[in-house]
Amino acid sequence: MMRTRLTGSLFDWENIDLITVGTFAALIRVSTYLITICGGGMNPIAFILKNIMITGLLVVLCHKVSRPGVLTLYMLVNYLFSLALTGNMPISVPTLIICALLADLIICYGSRVHRNSAILAGVLFYKLSSVSVGFAWQFLVVREDPRLMLMPLAIVMIGSIGYILGLPVGMKLLKELRHAGIVRN
Template identity: 40%
Template structure:
């Protein structure tokens, strides 16, 4: 005989949403690693392709989980997964968190997750802010030899071209997933 009252508390995150975020975080890290390995290292083509895949998967994730905090939680889980998988990603965690919170704040200011363009614009903001802040962190490490930032800037620029392409690939992928009934709204 059950004498406990039923749990009527409303939780912000559903288990399904947390699982989706965790799966997408793992998929983005593994697919980025596979693209880099299949491309023969970090050459310009594999760098662009890695960013296309990463940005497209973030767009699909945010269309699937339309809640404030999804992008930031995705970044935290991705950083933890990156630390476990490759032993890195710890130093850029604050950069990713700040960029994620800024992007999600912009999405909310633009009207929320109900509009598709807000999600795409939020991911674009995340991409540019995270890359600029990462270059800033790199500057802190090489400030005695700022010439080293030239190569970093070129690599980040090439990566951002891939991220912009990923915005279009991600929206096209979401359209196909809607036809399949996987993504709603």
């Protein structure tokens, strides 16, 4: 397989890495839609399972594509999918980019000490900070009565359980994929 590089950009990416990020973004999007549909909508169990799947696959993606900026690129591709499929508002993109860049910094600088822990911390920071940004944006929209945010707060807390449970699931999935030879050390 010929490996060509995308040069002249902020990061030095190979084509296979770009394809992998796009494939994982599509895989995460399709699998979460399937979990939501098969789970009967957005009930708490389906919501937790969806978040476990997202976090687990992000852990595998960060190990498979070990380049700076992988979460930022994932966020941009994922947002383009969301924009095309559901018509999300582009107003939250700048804050999501900041969350992804900070998570990438956590992974880059933490990898000098312990790579697995840095990836787990970066993925957890990315997911919790992006959800917190969305929650804060909704709070600004309904600021005339803060009691309207009690139910979304409960939903965010239930979703956070899925993000935390997804970290060990991602490490177990990574171990199995390494054993199968799909992800290399």
